[in-house]
Amino acid sequence: MRSEESSIRIFHGLWALTNRELKKWYKEPVFLLLSLIQPVIWLGLFGKSMNIGAIFTEQSFNLPGLNIPKQVIDEISKYALLNSFGTTDYFSFLAIGMLAFVSVFTSITTGMSIVWDRRFGILDKLLSTPIPRGTIIISKVLNGIIRSLTQSAIALIIAILLGLDLTHFSLIGILETFSALFLMTIGLGSIFVMVAIRSTSWQSQMAVMNLLNLPLTFTSNAMFPIQFMPDWLQYVAKINPVSYAIDICRQALIGSTGFASMTFEYAYLSIFAFIFSFIGILLSWKALNK
C-alpha cells in the first residue's frame, strides 16, 4: 500500500483549519480597520449621545418657584445614577454593554463562513479528508471565539480612549471580563455554527443573524438595567446569558453593583456554555454525518 498511514494529529488539523480563516482576517488590514468601525460607532456616537448624566443638572432641574441648591441636585444625580446603573457614569455602563454586544455580534457572524464553505464545495472537500468531523466544527467555534475576544479587546481600548471610568481598573478585572466573554461566545458560537451548518443558503443565514442579534442585546442589560424593565422583560433578561456576561464585566471593570453575585453569574454562564456547546457541536456533527 502506497498511501500515507500517517496518524492524524487532531490539534494539527484543528489549528490549520482555524488559522486558515483567521489569516483572512489578520492578513487584510482593511478587515481589521472595518472591524474597528463598529465599536467606534457604538461607543463614540451611541454611547456619547446617550448622555443620561446630563438629565440631572441644574438646567433640567430648573423648576419654576423652586430654588433647589446645586449640591442637592448633584447628590440626587449621584444616587439616582448609582441606584439605577450601579455606577455614576452612564457612558462606562453602556461601554461595557457594547463590549459584550460586539462579542455577540461577532460570534453570530462566525456561522457565515460555514455557509460559504458549503456553497463553494470546501466543506465537502474537508469531509473527504481524514480530519475528524468534530475538528471541523470546533475549528469554526474556536475561530469565532478568537475573533470575538479580539474585537472586544479593541472595543475596550476604544472605550478607555473615550473616557471609560478607570477607578476600579485592574488586571484581574480584565481577566474576569474576558473569561466571562469567553464563556458567552463559546455557547453562542456553537449554536450559530449549528444553525449555519443546516442552513442551505446564505440569505437565510443572514436573516437568522439579523433576527437574533438585536433581540439578544435588547433583552439583556446592555443598555438599561434589568430592575427597571417591565416584569415580563425582566424574566427574559434574567435568562439571557448575555446579561450575565455583561454583569460580570461591569462588576469586574467599573466596580458596579451587579444583579447577582459574580460566583452565581459565572456558574450560570459555565452551565450555559457547557450545555449549548455540547448540543451545538453534537447536532452539527450529526448534520455532517448525513
Add this chain to the structure above:
Amino acid sequence: MDNEFDERIIVKAINLTKVFNNSTKAVDNISFEVFKGEVFGLLGPNGAGKTTTIKMLTTVLRPTSGTAYINGYDIVKDASRVRRMISAVPQEFTADEDLTGYENLILTADLYGIPREISKKRAIELLELVGLKDAAKRKVETYSGGMRRRLEIACGLINRPVLLFLDEPTLGLDVQTRYAIWEYVKKIKEEFDMTIFLSTHYLEEADSLCSRIAIIDHGRIVKIGSPEELKRSLGGDLIEIKIDTSDIDLSEYIYSIPGVKEVKKIDSTYRIKASSGEEVAPLIFELIRTKGYTIQRVSISKPSLDEAYLEITGRRLREEQSSFEEIMSFRRTIRRTRA
C-alpha cells in the same frame, strides 16, 4: 478487511443507493467494480447521480442503503481508513483565493497530518508537475481557470492517494485548457501509478481518458465497458458511398457482402453499417465497379461515443455550459459581498 476480496479490484460498489428527502432517488441501486490502475469514468448528463455517487464513495455522504468497498474497506464502517487512502478533487474550485498556490498545498497537507518537512518538498514537486512552479508564490485569485484546476489536482495528490476522484475535472474550461488538463491527468496517472475515478458529461473526455466507462442516467448505470466496447455495441463502422445514379438499387448486392450489417439507400447515397469498415469498403467498391457504376464520394467513420450514448440512453448529451456560468457569476457576487 474482506477475506474474499479480489486483489485486482479497488472499488466495489454493492447496491449503492442515495435517497434525498425520502423521495428523490439520486443514485438508484448501482453496483460496479473498478480495477486497480485503471481510469474509470462515470459518464452522464447533469443530475444523473455522478456527483452523489462520488460523494458517497469519498465518504462525504452516507449511502441510504448498500455500500462500497475501497481497497477492501467499507466506506461506511471504515470511513476514516478510506479517507486516508483516497483523495477527492471536487468540481468546484475549493482552493483558498487569499492564499498562494504553495500555501494551499501546505494547508491541504496539514489536513492530512503530513509533517511539514515532507509536505514542503512534495508541494514544490507537485507544483512543478502541474506546471505551476512560476505561479507558486502568487495568490490563487490571480489564477486562470485552468491553473486553478491544476492546483486542485495537485492538492488532491499531496497525500499520495491510491485512488483519486476527479469530479468533472474540466467543467467550464475552454477546449484548449481542457486538452491541457487531460494531458496532466495522463501524466499524473503515469507518474503515481494510481487509480483514477472521474465523472464527466463530456464524451470526448471519457473517450480520451478512460479505460472503462459507466454510463449513468437517472441514478442507474445503463452500461459499462471500454470506449471501444461501447462503440462496437453500436454495430460497427459507418460507410457512406455516393454513386453516379439513383435510378438503380444496389442494396441487396451490397448486403450480400460478408461483414455488412445494414444498408440504407438515400437517393444516390448508400449508408452501410459494417463490422470493419476498412476491410469491407474495398469489396463494396469492387462490386459497384463491376456493376458498371462510378463512385463519386466515399466516407468511412468510426462510431463516436456520442452516437453510442445516443443509442444507449436515447438522448444526446448537451453541453451544459450555462449552469456553470451561473455558478461563476454567483461566485463573483459572493466575493464582492465577502470583501
